Amino acid sequence: MQDAWVWLILSLDATLRVSTPLIFAALAGLFSERSGIVDIGLEGKMLVGAFAAATVASVSGSVWLGLLMAIVASVGFALLHGFACITHRGNQVVSGVAINILASGLTVVLGLAWFHQGGSTPALSNDQRFTAINLPFAQQVADIPGLGLLYSELLSGHNILVYLAFALVPLSWWVLYRTRFGLRLRAVGENPKAVDTAGISVAGLRYRAVMIAGVLCGFAGAYLANAQNAQFIRDMTAGQGFMALAALIFAKWRPWPILFACLLFGFLDAVAVRLQGVSLPGIGLVPVQLIEALPYLLTVILLAGFIGRANPPKAVGLPYVKER
Amino acid sequence: MKAATLNKFLSIFLLPVLNILTAFIFTTLLFLVIGIDPWEAAKILVQGAFGYEEGIGYTLYYTTNFIFTGLAVAIAFHAGLFNIGGEGQAYIGGLGVSLIALGLGSFLPPLLLLPLAILAAAAFGAAWAAIPAYLQAYRGSHIVITTIMFNFLAASLMVYLLVNIFSEAGQGMPASRAFPESASLWTWQTFMAKWGVEFAASPLNVSLILALICCAAVWVFLWKTRWGYELRTVGANPEAAIYAGINPKRVIILAMLISGALAGFVSVNELLGVQHRLVLGFNTGYGFAGIAVALMGRNHPLGVMLAALLFGALYQGGAELAFEIPSVTRDVVVVIQGLIILFSGALEFMYRAPLQRWLLSFAREV
Numbered sequence: 001m002q003d004a005w006v007w008l009i010l011s012l013d014a015t016l017r018v019s020t021p022l023i024f025a026a027l028a029g030l031f032s033e034r035s036g037i038v039d040i041g042l043e044g045k046m047l048v049g050a051f052a053a054a055t056v057a058s059v060s061g062s063v064w065l066g067l068l069m070a071i072v073a074s075v076g077f078a079l080l081h082g083f084a085c086i087t088h089r090g091n092q093v094v095s096g097v098a099i100n101i102l103a104s105g106l107t108v109v110l111g112l113a114w115f116h117q118g119g120s121t122p123a124l125s126n127d128q129r130f131t132a133i134n135l136p137f138a139q140q141v142a143d144i145p146g147l148g149l150l151y152s153e154l155l156s157g158h159n160i161l162v163y164l165a166f167a168l169v170p171l172s173w174w175v176l177y178r179t180r181f182g183l184r185l186r187a188v189g190e191n192p193k194a195v196d197t198a199g200i201s202v203a204g205l206r207y208r209a210v211m212i213a214g215v216l217c218g219f220a221g222a223y224l225a226n227a228q229n230a231q232f233i234r235d236m237t238a239g240q241g242f243m244a245l246a247a248l249i250f251a252k253w254r255p256w257p258i259l260f261a262c263l264l265f266g267f268l269d270a271v272a273v274r275l276q277g278v279s280l281p282g283i284g285l286v287p288v289q290l291i292e293a294l295p296y297l298l299t300v301i302l303l304a305g306f307i308g309r310a311n312p313p314k315a316v317g318l319p320y321v322k323e324r
Numbered sequence: 325m326k327a328a329t330l331n332k333f334l335s336i337f338l339l340p341v342l343n344i345l346t347a348f349i350f351t352t353l354l355f356l357v358i359g360i361d362p363w364e365a366a367k368i369l370v371q372g373a374f375g376y377e378e379g380i381g382y383t384l385y386y387t388t389n390f391i392f393t394g395l396a397v398a399i400a401f402h403a404g405l406f407n408i409g410g411e412g413q414a415y416i417g418g419l420g421v422s423l424i425a426l427g428l429g430s431f432l433p434p435l436l437l438l439p440l441a442i443l444a445a446a447a448f449g450a451a452w453a454a455i456p457a458y459l460q461a462y463r464g465s466h467i468v469i470t471t472i473m474f475n476f477l478a479a480s481l482m483v484y485l486l487v488n489i490f491s492e493a494g495q496g497m498p499a500s501r502a503f504p505e506s507a508s509l510w511t512w513q514t515f516m517a518k519w520g521v522e523f524a525a526s527p528l529n530v531s532l533i534l535a536l537i538c539c540a541a542v543w544v545f546l547w548k549t550r551w552g553y554e555l556r557t558v559g560a561n562p563e564a565a566i567y568a569g570i571n572p573k574r575v576i577i578l579a580m581l582i583s584g585a586l587a588g589f590v591s592v593n594e595l596l597g598v599q600h601r602l603v604l605g606f607n608t609g610y611g612f613a614g615i616a617v618a619l620m621g622r623n624h625p626l627g628v629m630l631a632a633l634l635f636g637a638l639y640q641g642g643a644e645l646a647f648e649i650p651s652v653t654r655d656v657v658v659v660i661q662g663l664i665i666l667f668s669g670a671l672e673f674m675y676r677a678p679l680q681r682w683l684l685s686f687a688r689e690v
Binding site: 038040080083084085088089090091092093094095097098099100101102103104105106108109110112113116119239242245246249287289290292293296297299300303304305312 | 354358359406408459463464466469470472473474476477481484487488612615616619651652653655656658659660661665666669670671672674
């Protein structure tokens with residue numbers, strides 16, 4: 001019993017760590033897509049963020065400067081996406097694909113030219129990373145049976161970005177549903193014509209939305225390189241941007257369900273790692289690939305309309321033409 | 325000159341050239357940033373891709389893959405669909421090839437086995453595209469998202485099958501056992517030798533001919549058959565298509581089946597032509613490159629062929645570049661690919677409005 005409890009707590013602890021970049025990226029997608037701009041480029045923005053964070057942190061020695069440059073780089077790519085999709089009304093999916101491919105190539109080419117380590121950046125020391133924050137009394141209560149572990153392992157001992165990601169969920173909800181900006185942002189994703197008629201700039205709102213997405217992807221990237229790992233490794237996002245996109249759809253483009261979708265997908269990932277090569281009684285060897293594929297499978301089933309209906313913002317993917 | 329002729333000249337010739345040029349200008353800038361002489365790099369690239377017979381062989385071998393995935397993306401585009409799933413469809417096509425080659429390889433003569441394996445590649449690729457197609461046509465799920473998900477599903481499925489079913493014990497990399505001798509396509513060297521012509525050894529094989537046949541077939545299908553007409557009509561205006569008595573749902577399924585089958589052919593070139601066994605990730609990158617190829621080739625089979633050749637040259641030349649200059653890898657080609665998708669795809673309209681204005685004012689004066 002005690003073992004199972006420890007196993008559960010440790011799995012949940014891993015879940016939080018794996019879910020964090022998903023939450024950042026899915027919220028990024030939320031802002032972008034709620035304003036009507038499809039964001040396939042979450043993956044690429046995370047990747048340039050991670051590269052900038054690791055590069056700047058290792059050169060300057062400052063983890064905060066690294067985070068700042070991660071945000072700058074990611075917002076730069078977000079603006080490129082905006083320039084193509086909003087200003088020039090290009091195909092939003094094509095633009096996203098371009099950003100992903102560009103990011104995947106550019107980070108390796110520059111990394112190799114600057115550091116000569118096969119596309120990775122030098123390993124970061126602990127003061128160039130976001131390290132664990134121990135909440136008060138975590139050590140003292142750790143030995144209390146049951147709840148002690150819950151506090152000391154699960155709640156305490158994460159880095160600041162983990163706590164930030166979770167705090168951003170209610171904040172995003174508040175911004176989207178309780179502020180004038182959020183109302184307009186949601187409106188521009190449903191009916192840009194109406195927003196335009198009200199005398200509010202459609203392009204301005206959408207640019208702000210993709211820039212918010214850029215900032216959030218920057219956080220996700222910095223987390224990958226400077227918190228979860230201690231360097232940039234080529235293609236280190238490894239599909240997490242698409243996983244976040246799946247979570248966004250699975251959550252039907254709403255902030256709180258995004259949190260649960262990311263936690264669910266993160267939990268599946270954490271469990272898959274733990275079950276590698278483990279033989280369970282009655283089931284035999286667990287096919288780890290099946291557990292890893294479950295997020296995508298669930299999203300497809302949801303999209304097919306078998307578990308509720310996923311209604312995307314009405315104007316998503318459509319370039320706005322003011323006058324003909 | 326008439327405004328219409330000018331417009332045609334603009335969109336068929338001037339804009340594509342300008343877009344590609346812009347992509348290459350940024351590539352040049354990148355070379356300067358990483359401290360490499362762009363002129364020197366271009367020379368190594370061209371020399372590596374076309375300078376000697378083996379290089380040409382490699383270039384055309386890559387071209388073959390790009391033709392398949394480029395056509396796959398292009399035909400879906402004509403129906404108004406964006407198939408990002410070429411990557412997964414090519415992978416699953418490889419499953420079909422391997423099942424036939426490993427299962428029937430010891431019973432059937434090559435003349436029966438090879439066509440069957442090629443058909444299996446098409447059938448499996450098409451089947452993997454059929455599910456997203458069905459979901460788009462009948463359940464309204466967006467095909468971009470479902471094909472992305474299906475890429476990941478294909479990757480997980482193939483890793484599972486390779487590790488648990490196909491792979492033999494004691495191998496480092498997960499791979500199946502080798503296909504029997506009867507399941508390999510002629511290399512270009514063997515093929516040319518039949519005609520008494522010598523050609524250097526390279527991975528290039530007769531799949532290239534299949535690719536060229538596909539180009540011609542897609543052209544005939546799109547512009548010379550009723551089905552092709554219906555497909556293009558649905559792509560241009562689904563509402564109008566319904567009034568014309570066309571069933572867009574069926575067209576969506578048909579377009580995706582053909583698209584998936586074309587992507588599946590990548591496995592013919594890779595597995596029957598080169599690897600002769602099922603290997604992990606033989607499809608990597610070709611599906612996404614197909615998007616660049618289709619965009620650059622403006623979704624026309626001839627354009628796809630030329631764009632595929634350019635990408636084949638970039639891939640082979642890029643490998644040469646990595647060999648000659650140690651601080652560069654083939655990832656430079658990935659950047660070029662991204663730039664081409666950006667400028668010929670997402671930003672294709674950037675030059676259009678100002679150029680149109682300029683050309684029209686010119687037309688009025690004349």
